[in-house]
Amino acid sequence: MSAATTSLPNPATAWELPSRGKVAMAGLIIAESAIFTIFVVAYLFYLGKSITGPTPREVLEAPIFYTICLLSSSLTIHLAAKSLERDYRRLFLCLWLLTIALGGLFLYGTAQEWHRLIYERGLTISTNLFGTTYYSLVGLHGFHVTAGLIMLSLVAIFGFMGRVGVSQSDRVAVLAMYWHFVDAVWVVVFTVVYVLGR
């Protein structure tokens, strides 16, 4: 049986298709955006509807510093990915570790805020509608930051083993896409929870 081959009109044209890693990560980001949208919708819908308990205005303090940390980590990861493309491995590793540190700081800030809310202000996930929607939305985001940090740390370990170079720059770029997504979600969550919600 002959192969299904007919000659292309212009054999010299290169057949270029998008990179599967980027397409897949874009797909994942679309799916995750839908999940976050539902949690944001629930948060907005329940604003002002709690029957009892503390209100956002009474207890929330905008985490400006930790937000700056997280958003700066987008810049550092972008620079890290760019430096890896040029095979500047040490610069890449420094910027990468800085990204992890900034992300870790953000998580620390969230933990600190939750500690204050639970122990000083008496707001838990079961206190009222605000508690439920707040911890769920911020927690879902924090979970995604944690997952991202685990992935970033794995890459850092590979980096220390000398296994990350210019030929891995595509995969690192895909991971950076995820990290940018996590930061973009924080912009939305911050706006909804700390700006609109109060």
Next chain:
Amino acid sequence: MLKRKSSTLRFFVQAILLPFWSTIAVWASKPKGSSAHGTNIFAPSSTPAKSISDLSVFVLAITGIIFAVVFTLLIYSVVKFRARATDSGREPAQVYGSTQIELAWTIIPILIVVVLFLATARVIHAVEDAPEPVGAVQVIAIGHQYWWEFRYPKLGIVTANELHIPVSDPSHPTPTFLQLLSADTDHSFWVPELAGKTDLIPNHPNRMWMDPQTTGIFLGQCAQYCGVQHAKMLLRVSVDEPEDFAAWARAQQKPAVEDADAIAGRRVFERNACMNCHRVDGTSADGHFGPDLTHLMSRATIAAGAAENTHDNLRLWIQDPSAIKPGSLMPAMKLSDADLDAVVSYMETLH
């Protein structure tokens, strides 16, 4: 070839089957010798049900025409363009499409949708946004697992499962407007010949209305799955002449009958946990979890229509509710036979 013939045969068979199904439907749908009205959405007795029925017939007509046209085209193509032995393996003309045809069969459906939507929007507005006239009867319906609570706030009446409403004269209408609430999970109030269904959802009050134009008993049941005994949350609506409705209301407004012979049964009722759930107006029983029993004997059925309101059924129900409605939230009280008979006698005095 057998296959070719059998496919054309199939379509003729299906065309013959359609009237066959319809005949079965008509024959099977006659309610068997009951004095109550049926539950046929195309036998409306009230304005909302009638508007819906009229719109539905219009929609059926249009969809019927669409079906006839497309079905004819389908049969025609299957019959006319079947492969024949004389083709000798030649391929037919390879047609890729036609912009004109595509436009035609896009625009015509758009027009049909516009017509259907306009007809529908009128009825939506007429039914949902109908203003409540001054003479309307107001009822609050509260759904429970697995029974209906009916309150008439302006008349001071509380009853259960069987709704009485006055017939409405089109010249000066006296419709009934219901506010729909729920004490636990989701339910749906559906009496097909009086109105479309509307759900009873906790923390989400709803509103519906009906203005029945014929008297009689109308049947329905809960239509939103609400748990184990969803199937036995039946509805019985008695549409009465105005005088009969007034008489019923007066009787319902009175506190419970005090029958000296039933005092033993009343003591059993009050000493056991019955009064935790049930209310009997004029006594110390003021529970709200279960149906109000003040005028239990004015109802034709018990357990939301699960059984006729007879002596034996009442006794069985109190002795062991799961014998009639397993999963119902009324516990078996484990009364002794003497207590059981006494309390049943007491119940039977509550007219």
Next chain:
Amino acid sequence: MSSNVITVPVGQTDAKPWVDELHQWLTTVDHKRLGILYIVSALLFLVIGGFEALIIRIQLMHSHNNFVSPEVFNRMFTMHGTTMIFFVAMPVLFGFANYLVPLMIGARDMAFPRLNAFSFWLSFLGGLLLYFSFFGGSGLYGAGSAPDVGWWSYAPLGARAFSPGHSSDYWTLALLVSGFGSIGTAINIIATILCLRCPGMKLSRMPLLAWLNLVMAGMVLLAITPLSAAQIMLLIDRYLGGHFFDTQAGGSAVLWMHFFWIFGHPEVYILIIPCFAFMSEIIPVFSRKPIFGYPVMVAATVCIAFVSMSVWAHHMFTIGMNSYANSFFTITTMVVGIPTGIKIFNWIGTMWGGRIQFKTAMLFSIAFLFQFLIAGLTGIMMAASPFDWQLSLSYFVVAHFHYVIVGGILFALFAAFYYWYPKMTGRMLSEPLGQWHFWLFLIGFHLTFDLMHIPGILGMPRRIYTYEPGRGWDTLNLLVTIGAFIQAIAILVFVANLIISYFKGAEAGNDPWDAWTLEWSTSSPPPAYNFATVPTVASRRPLWDLKHPEDPDSRYE
């Protein structure tokens, strides 16, 4: 021209011990084997779900029946719906997509073979979790078994207060886990189609099956995730004391409905669009003409995908939305019928002027057209929301959606089985058995689901374990049940055909149907690498061009 199969000298493939064979199947990352795993597991769940349906139908045979208790009945309809949607329909369609998409675009496998395997096993695990509920659902209080909250688990029925024990939790977890598997498969399909097409296969030259699976995968990303989100919220309510759907704390039962149906409605389009794909491949081949209006078919599908995300509350017409909301969802639901209707017209246009061959696959396809037309029209009836105020939550709806799912999706699937079984196994399915299967199933289907509309019109609600006599529902329900048993027999004939033909069927060769897409250019079954050399294409029907060099499609596109 080199052959598309690298031959292996005789004697080098020894018979393997069955343990090795099993191990290969359990660890495979080959899209064809994973496709078959999806399909076979779906068939197993189909039989189980079918038994649940028969139990339901026996119980409803006449009024006041007590074949099963109300508790068991409620578990049966919950498990039947959940099984059929999540563990039959979705896996079997993913299975066909997995098998066919790489072959049809000239690729060697899916973009991420290991993700593919992971997604399958997640999906299968979900099914096992759901059925484990029969054993593990009772929890500390002995209070549960399989879930019995309906396949939508409306709030607050799914809350701890109304669903003690773990039955609801198994339902939630099973769907959450298999949902993640679905998202993985969708990402894989999108990456495969966008990144692995063979040279010359521009998007406008892709087979419609690839296009429609691309659209379906995009919808999965946007539709399954709201359900995942709602499931997480339900778990937070049940385990962490959350109040998302706790009406006593001010929560909203209606919010669950919105979230569920934002998933639920696109979900049914996710199920039907791959079936449209089957029809768009099968009907042309057995009419001996190309699909009529390829670009319109693509555009209509994309249109359906977008509009279908805006119709969800037509499942909620009775919950008391205001007249503007009801009108909005009425018009969007009617509008989504337009591109759907256009597709039916295009399939008829494909048959028009053709030379139709009535092989079993084509019989199922023609029946699909007839039944999908009717199903679509009953859908238009319910789009008119006042009509739906009567029909919703009644057996009319049950009849409608079974008409789409059985009369549409299952018939299209049967067509796909008869069409592609030769490619997957190298053997033809028996045509005589296929005829028996078709006619028996057709008669049983129509007996059951044509008549089922009528009790709905006569006021019979759904999800009731029994009903009152004297409402005119008895005889109809009895006939419906008889039809169900006829369908069961037909399914047995089908399964027998699958098994017998595997061993005794006629050899298929590469291209038994004289078809035109790339999967028919390689052997049946294809080798692990699909194609010896990656093909290059110049039109939508590369094999037509090869067989008709004097009149290639590439001249007209």
